Amino acid sequence: MSYDAEKTQKGIPNCMVQQFEDQDFYGRLFEHFPYPIQIFSLDGTARMINNAALEMIGIKSRESHIGHYNVFEDPIVRDLGVTDKIRQVFTGKTVYLTDFTASYQDMMRYYDVEERDINTINSDITCFPLVNSDGKIEYFAAVFIFKNIYMGKEEIRRGIEYIKAHWKEPFDAGKIAKEVYLSKSHFTKLFKSQTGVTPYEYYINYKINKLKEVLLDANLSIAQAFAACNMNYNGHSARLFKEKVGVTPSEYRKISQ
Numbered sequence: 001m002s003y004d005a006e007k008t009q010k011g012i013p014n015c016m017v018q019q020f021e022d023q024d025f026y027g028r029l030f031e032h033f034p035y036p037i038q039i040f041s042l043d044g045t046a047r048m049i050n051n052a053a054l055e056m057i058g059i060k061s062r063e064s065h066i067g068h069y070n071v072f073e074d075p076i077v078r079d080l081g082v083t084d085k086i087r088q089v090f091t092g093k094t095v096y097l098t099d100f101t102a103s104y105q106d107m108m109r110y111y112d113v114e115e116r117d118i119n120t121i122n123s124d125i126t127c128f129p130l131v132n133s134d135g136k137i138e139y140f141a142a143v144f145i146f147k148n149i150y151m152g153k154e155e156i157r158r159g160i161e162y163i164k165a166h167w168k169e170p171f172d173a174g175k176i177a178k179e180v181y182l183s184k185s186h187f188t189k190l191f192k193s194q195t196g197v198t199p200y201e202y203y204i205n206y207k208i209n210k211l212k213e214v215l216l217d218a219n220l221s222i223a224q225a226f227a228a229c230n231m232n233y234n235g236h237s238a239r240l241f242k243e244k245v246g247v248t249p250s251e252y253r254k255i256s257q
Contacts, residue, residue, distance in 0.1 A: 030048065030050050031050055031051060032050075032051070033050050033052060033143075034052060035052055035143050035144060035145055036050065036052045036053035036056050036057055036143070036144040036146075037049075037050050037052070037053060037141060037142065037143045037144070038050075038053055038141065038142050039130065039139050039140070039141045039142075040071055040139060040140055040141070040142070041139060042090065042137070042138075042139070042140070043070070043072070044070040044071045044072035044073065045067060045068075045069070045070050046065055046066050046067070046068070046069040046070070046071070047066060047067075047139065048066070049062060049065055049066060053144065056144070056146060057107075057113065057121075057144070058104075058107070058113040058114040058116055058118075059111065059112065059113055059114075060112050060113060060114055061112070064112040065111075065112065068112075069111065071086065071142070072086075072087075074110070075106070075110055076102050076103075076106055076107070076110065080100065080101075080102075082097055082100070085097065086127055089127050089128060089129045089137075089140040090129070090137060090140075092129055092137065093129075094126065094127070094128040094129075095126070095127040095128070096124070096125075096126055096127075097124065097125040097126075097127070098124050099122060099124070099147070099181075100122070100123050100124065100125050101120055101121070101122045101181055101182070102120065102121050103119065103120055103186060104116065104118040104119055104120060104121060105119070107121075118149055119154075119155055119190065120148075120149075120155065120181060120182060121146065121148075121149055122146075122147045122148040122149070122181050123144050123145055123146045123147055124144075124145045124147060125142055125143065125144050125145075126142070126143045126145075127140060127141070127142045127143075128140065128141055128143075148181065153194065155180040155181075155182060155187070155190065156190065156191055156194050156195065158179060158180045159176050159177075159179070159180050159187065159191060159199065160195075160202070162175075162176050162179045162180075163176065163199065163202060163203050163206060164206060167203065167206050167207050167210060168229065168230040169230070171199075171200055171203045171204075173187070173188060173199055173200065176199055187199070204240070204244070205244065207229060207231070208240070208241060208244045208245065210229055211225065211226065211229045211231065211241065211249075212245065212252065212256075214228050214229055215249060215252060215253050215256070216253070216256055216257070218253075218257065222249050222250060222253070225249070226249075233249075
């Protein structure tokens with residue numbers, strides 16, 4: 001999705017606050033608002049949730065959510081370290097949480113949400129205060145703008161594509177995880193659960209397979225073949241090759257020609 005996030009987000013609070021005193025209009029606007037939105041009391045308890053939030057987040061029912069969910073007790077919010085930032089709405093500020101990335105598996109564990117074949121939800125969230133007729137903050141709202149929803153297989157596919165495109169470079173799990181919008185630990189765990197190997201093991205196996213192809217070029221020495229794959233030909237790399245292939249590089253070249 002491509003959009004001017006800051007412009008969109010800044011326009012939402014003004015619209016909502018201006019209409020807050022018109023309860024009938026506000027109710028209709030809230031229910032049919034195209035983005036997920038929730039309203040919380042000052043202690044963080046959910047008080048209202050619109051249809052888009054129920055459908056897009058996967059919350060099973062209003063009854064299971066309203067009065068039960070508390071944003072300040074949310075382990076995902078806590079682990080991402082944004083609790084104190086959200087509390088800034090109590091000072092009258094509008095708070096922007098960009099690239100809020102939550103594991104859907106964690107959401108199923110902590111909340112009453114539907115079981116879906118979703119791995120990660122990436123969104124921008126705008127939190128802003130709602131005031132009463134006396135100008136006092138009575139509630140605060142959170143509007144979600146979903147940027148990406150990643151299926152488990154899609155993230156692994158993108159991770160594999162990245163490894164294949166950068167196989168000559170030193171392995172960097174952090175860069176690969178960033179490419180698919182996951183933490184390094186979560187990506188490694190997900191990758192192994194779906195492929196049977198860690199991202200590093202996949203990288204090494206792919207690199208050795210590429211080296212096997214290059215070794216078939218008789219115009220290159222073994223050291224040159226290793227260098228072409230950005231590897232030093234030494235005792236460690238030779239042992240690694242034999243561990244993966246079953247024979248030494250020179251033996252592989254002989255039996256393959």
